[in-house]
Amino acid sequence: MTPLLVRTSEDVELYDRLARAEARESFWAYRRYIFPSMKIGWWQYLVSNALQQFYNDYRAGLRPKLAITSPPQHGKSRMVTEFISWIAGQDPNLKSIFASYSDSLGVRTNMELQRIITGDRYKNVFEKTKIGESNTVTMSTRWLRNSSFIEFVDHKGSFRNTTCPIGQVTGRELDFGFIDDPLKGRAEASSASMRDKVWNWLTDDYMTRFAENGALLVVMTRWHVDDPLGRLMVQHPTMRNIRYPAIAEEDEEYRRKGEALFPELKSRDFLLERKAERTQASWESLYQGNPIVTGGGIFPVDKFIIQQGFERGKIKKTIRYIDKAATDGGGAYTACVKMHSMQDGTFVVEDVQRGQWSSMERERRIKQMTEIDGYDTVTWVEQEPGSGGKESAESTIRMLAGFEVYADRVTGKKEVRAEPYAAQVQGGNVILLAQPWAREFMEEHEYFPNGKYKDQVDAAAGAFNKLTLGSTYPDDLNWVG
Secondary structure, three states: OOOOOOOHHHHHHHHHHHHHHHHHHHHHHHHHHHHOOOOHHHHHHHHHHHHHHHHHHHHHHOOOOOEEEOOOOHHHHHHHHHHHHHHHHHHHOOOOEEOOOHHHHHHHHHHHHHHHHOOOOHHHOOOOEOOOOOOOOOOOOOOEEEEEEEEOOOOOOEEEEEEEEOOOOOOOOOOEEEOOOOOOOHHOOOHHHHHHHHHHHHHHOOOOOOHEEEEEEEEEOOOOOHHHHHHHHHHHOOOOEHHHHHOOOOOOOOOOOOOOOOOOOOHHHHHHHHHHOOOHHHHHHHHOOOOOOOOOOOHHHOEEEEOOOOOOOHHEEEEEEEOOOOOOOOOOOOOOOOOOOOOOOOOOEEEEEEEEOOHHHHHHHHHHHHHOOOOOEEEEEOOOOHHHHHHHHHHHHOOOOOOOOOEOOOOOOOOHHEEEEEHHHHHHOEEEEEOHHHHHHHHHHHOOOOOOHHHHHHHHHHHHHHHHHHOOOOOOOHHHO
């Protein structure tokens, strides 16, 4: 029988001393010691190591600049607060300034920092780092401690929280600068004047406070490509930018494509619910760290006319245009748009089918929708340049033998091909049926050509061009061979 392992008080004390020593050396170990009940995942480990390296680079005199983008409610702001407390323990002579668009966020960071530093576990790790007992400065208590400024007892270091772009930082030197969401949201990020205002504050007020070897850490939502982080990365090409998408866009070291970033906290199902609630631009910015410039101006989506139905007896001609993509579960989409030209000069988009299908599944669906469309619909298949595109288009045409199907050899930019169609949208001449696909269809048009996907716009423009311009190829199809 295996004897029971009995842990003595001396063993417990030894273990605790070792844990405290490790916490002083390692930020990751520090987090686990100070917050023993926190949820742990590989993402937390990686970011902790990145922050540790950030501090080491500062000590090496490298003037490091680090940006971290991650989804909401994944603990990035809390992690920054914990990091500030750790570097204060490392060296209470360090001065840091925390800046955010929100005064309440700065105060919350300040209060949480005070709670950490006054906690027993912190005192066990960093005995020399202390803050004043009250927010009043007297002859006997000279160390300021309030909701906007903290001084470390018997040392030169301090922590200040401020608000950009109006906070006062002049006259204050800093060793570490922390910027947590300098823009409030998409409305501010979409305003060039507001972006300029924040940028001017950062460059003229905030960045001029840095000491010789000062370090900068930015954590923020990427609402716009021209946001402060975008400009910082242009100004400082060596700035390290670590992006953590909520759902992996490709296979990574610690997760596969489609998996959640921190499933111990936010499951994949939870994230997909959030995705369904948002526009493409909102999801990409908030959760994936991909800023999208909205409102390209080509398609004013408010000009689309949404109807429950239409008079089929007034159809002049019908085109189903297919923009193919051979992917399975990711990458580009296959988009199939069915459009009618009407006797009154309007155009009706009756059906849109779209998916990230494998080649076999894609061809099955194309055949099924062609059979449902019937012989009154002319089908065009976009033929991509190269032999592979030609073979793919010819294969689909052979599969649809008996129907009127042609290949469309496209040239030039998508934006140029979309111009005639865009003019009709701008004129209020394009009607969409009130179907589930309409929302994503309109979103893609709104962000075109700056959005991540263009397949639906390309297919709709292709259908429109065939309805209005007709074929530019000989009817005998000798060119196909």
